[in-house]
Amino acid sequence: MKIGAALEFNLIDYPGKIAAVAFTPGCNYLCPHCHAAPLLANAKDIGTDGFFNYLDTVxxxxxxxxxxxxxxxxxxxxxxxxxKLRARGLAVKLDTNGSNPAVLARLLADKLVDYVAMDVKGPRFLWPASAGVEGHEAAMAESIKLVAGFPDYEFRTTIAPVVRGDGEIAFFTVQEMIAAAKFIAGAAGGDAHKYYVQKFVPRKNGLVDKRLEAFPETPPRLLEDIHKEVSKYLPNSQIRG
Ligand code: SF4
Structure with missing residues (x-):
């Protein structure tokens, strides 16, 4: 198990818990808006021993x-x-891009994870563009169904600029996010799913696609308009700023 860093424990990353953060390097997506790329590139492997040593201190x-x-x-x-975390009596939250339903199914079947946060990369027809890779669409759709079976979970979408087929780069639109919300409700069944629409924050020299660094943060008005419309399909939606 590679662990790139033990990030400072906090009250934000795991709702209702004071949580340490194990940052694992390596990703099979290349989301143009990804912030983690520099961390992924530079992360050393502290290994599980390094992480448990950190846990001992906190x-x-x-x-x-x-x-x-x-x-x-x-x-x-x-x-x-x-x-090993379970043996210490710790609750476990997993953040995932949904590309690996086989692992999610195992974690669910064996009751190994208490909370799952899954990224939904906008409407299905834009998943290849917003994930930066093709061929994961069926897996992501299957993962949406599985995640809805965990004890506690959330879906979330960063309202980022997306590189369209014609080369135009623009934020997800309200109509596109309505399509995303409808898809989640259909795939996961029902509408009682926690869903966050998150602000995109640009970072100089820190994004996978440098062209996105020229964009501002997601305009608050766009976030509000998206939230208002997706709430019609997923009433348990919130803005995460
Ligand atoms: S934002 Fe995309 S590329 Fe970055 S870690 Fe998440 S899934 Fe991987």
Whole structure:
């Protein structure tokens, strides 16, 4: 299990928990808006021993662990790592891009994860553009169904600029995000799914596609308009700024 860093524990990354963060390097997507690319490129491997050494120093405060990345389900020893966390009585949250439903199915069947946060890369017809890779559409759709079976979960979409087929780059539109919300409701069944529309934050020399660095943060008005419309299909939607 490669762990690039033990990020500072906090109250933000895992709702309701004080959580340490295990950052796993490596991702099978190339989202143009990805912030993690520099971290992924420069991360050293502290390994599970390094992470548990860190946990020892914060064990009096921490009651959960977030496993993020990158894409944690690519890690071959993810399950033994989670079992070790479980043995310490820690709650586990997994952040995933949904590309690996086989691993999600195992985690769900064995009740290994308490909370899953899955990125939904906008409307299905834009997934290849917003994920920066093709061929994961069926897996992502299957993962949406699986994630809705975890004890606690959220779906989330960063309202980022997307490189369209004609080369135009523009933020997700309200209509596109209505399509995304309808798809989640249809694939996951029902409408009671927690869904966050998140602000895109540009970072100089820090995004996979440098062209996106010229864009501003997602305009608040666009976020509000998207939230208002997607709430008609997923009433448990919120803006995450
Ligand atoms: S934003 Fe995209 S490329 Fe970056 S870690 Fe997440 S899934 Fe991978």
């Amino acid at each position: 064990k009096d405060w921490v009651n959960g662990v977030v496993i993020c990345g990158g894409e944690p389900t690519l890690q071959p020893n993810l399950v033994p790592f989670i079992l």
